[in-house]
Amino acid sequence: MTRLLLHITTADQWAAARAAGVLAPASLADEGFVHCSSPTQVCRVADWFYREVPDLVLLAVDPQELTAPVRWEQDRKSTR
Numbered sequence: 001m002t003r004l005l006l007h008i009t010t011a012d013q014w015a016a017a018r019a020a021g022v023l024a025p026a027s028l029a030d031e032g033f034v035h036c037s038s039p040t041q042v043c044r045v046a047d048w049f050y051r052e053v054p055d056l057v058l059l060a061v062d063p064q065e066l067t068a069p070v071r072w073e074q075d076r077k078s079t080r
Helices: 011-020 026-031 042-049
Strands: 005-010 056-061
Touching: 005 011, 005 042, 011 056
Parallel strands: none
Antiparallel strands: 005 056
């Protein structure tokens, strides 16, 4: 079963990734992975982390196209 992954970024970061030919956000260097969300999580994530960020882009990622393994974690619901 293929599960859709969604990644939130800014228009500028997406333009830079397209020009470089690779998506490598700060979380990759800092934490060793790229944060993604499921379709049921993405609105909560956007509201929590990106509420004040303009020019957002939502990327749909096919896990079968990735060269690194996908690790699914439990959804940690917030009380924020």
